[in-house]
Amino acid sequence: MDLPKNLLGFPVEEEGQLSLKGFPVFFSTQYEVKTGKIGSVDCLFVSPRNDTQLIPLMKTVARLQADLYRPCVVVAPLSSYQVRRLTEEGVAWVVSAERFFLPFLGLSLASGQGERRRPSAYLTPQAQRLVGHIIDRSWAGKSTSEVADLLGKSLPSVSNYFAEIARIAPEVFDSRGRARLVAELSPRQVREAWRALEPFLPSPCRRRAYLKAAEGVDVWFDRGLAQAGLTALSATTMVGDDPWRTYAVSSFQELDALMTATDAQEVEEGDGPDALIEVWSYPPEAPNGFVRDLPLYLSLRDRGGEDPRLDDALEELAERIGL
Numbered sequence: 001m002d003l004p005k006n007l008l009g010f011p012v013e014e015e016g017q018l019s020l021k022g023f024p025v026f027f028s029t030q031y032e033v034k035t036g037k038i039g040s041v042d043c044l045f046v047s048p049r050n051d052t053q054l055i056p057l058m059k060t061v062a063r064l065q066a067d068l069y070r071p072c073v074v075v076a077p078l079s080s081y082q083v084r085r086l087t088e089e090g091v092a093w094v095v096s097a098e099r100f101f102l103p104f105l106g107l108s109l110a111s112g113q114g115e116r117r118r119p120s121a122y123l124t125p126q127a128q129r130l131v132g133h134i135i136d137r138s139w140a141g142k143s144t145s146e147v148a149d150l151l152g153k154s155l156p157s158v159s160n161y162f163a164e165i166a167r168i169a170p171e172v173f174d175s176r177g178r179a180r181l182v183a184e185l186s187p188r189q190v191r192e193a194w195r196a197l198e199p200f201l202p203s204p205c206r207r208r209a210y211l212k213a214a215e216g217v218d219v220w221f222d223r224g225l226a227q228a229g230l231t232a233l234s235a236t237t238m239v240g241d242d243p244w245r246t247y248a249v250s251s252f253q254e255l256d257a258l259m260t261a262t263d264a265q266e267v268e269e270g271d272g273p274d275a276l277i278e279v280w281s282y283p284p285e286a287p288n289g290f291v292r293d294l295p296l297y298l299s300l301r302d303r304g305g306e307d308p309r310l311d312d313a314l315e316e317l318a319e320r321i322g323l
Helices: 025-030 054-068 080-088 125-135 144-151 155-166 187-200 229-236 252-262 293-303 308-321
Strands: 010-017 031-038 041-048 072-075 092-096 099-102 107-109 114-116 173-176 179-182 205-213 245-249 264-267 275-280
Touching: 025 031, 025 054, 031 054, 041 054, 054 072, 054 080, 054 205, 054 252, 080 092, 080 099, 125 144, 125 155, 125 187, 125 293, 144 155, 144 179, 155 173, 205 252, 229 245, 229 293, 229 308, 245 252, 252 264, 252 275, 275 293, 293 308
Parallel strands: 041 072, 072 092, 245 275
Antiparallel strands: 010 031, 031 041, 092 099, 099 107, 107 114, 173 179, 205 264, 205 275
């Protein structure tokens, strides 16, 4: 299908075929990938050459985005189910000038009613991770060198994270002589910082994989995985868990290794999975076995409106964080 020339006032431009040398062979045999722009944002347009199969498509998009640092946009005729699943996964798609979902631009027009927000570039993953500790005040008073040790990153990198965040919410940092520090924020300052920073904080979850292990559900319990999603939320609120447990890992390689170790197969949500594995854009910290509250909130935020019990639980979680 042809791309629209304009989406809610943003010009759409195709530039040319992307060389897929170095990627798995099926990328080029199953998909046409072109470079281009929507507005001023560089992106990749991914079109299945044959029928759209969701699981391999989402794997391809996740790999391209992780390796090339550009958002991918699926361009194809899609069924209502495919639209819902891609939207749940945060994968951008365009069906026509009247139906599209472009989360990296804050644009959605899925059912005849458009929503347009100020375009923004997200903070880098480690800066997002740092924001979590700023908002929950767990790293208040920490210097750049202390944060570097905690993140396991170099001092120049952490200085860049500080600068990224300071461009949006400078009040979250303080100085002591020449040292930069995470500020000691009052509850009111936390709420103000959250309002400024929230548009720049996507879900940490880059991909979700529903898995079914050969040995059954018990295989997941002794692997020391960080519990996430509704599994984590149900541990501290009245909302019920899914029929499967949800865990978070920090890379696609970790997901692949986990599937190999458990002899697990990826299945669709309706095929009776026994685990849901979320691949996060930064390491999921789980000091008590469950991921931290703010990343958990961000990972579930877009599911609000599905169920009043979930909305109540997310509101309770937000209050606990101090948002």
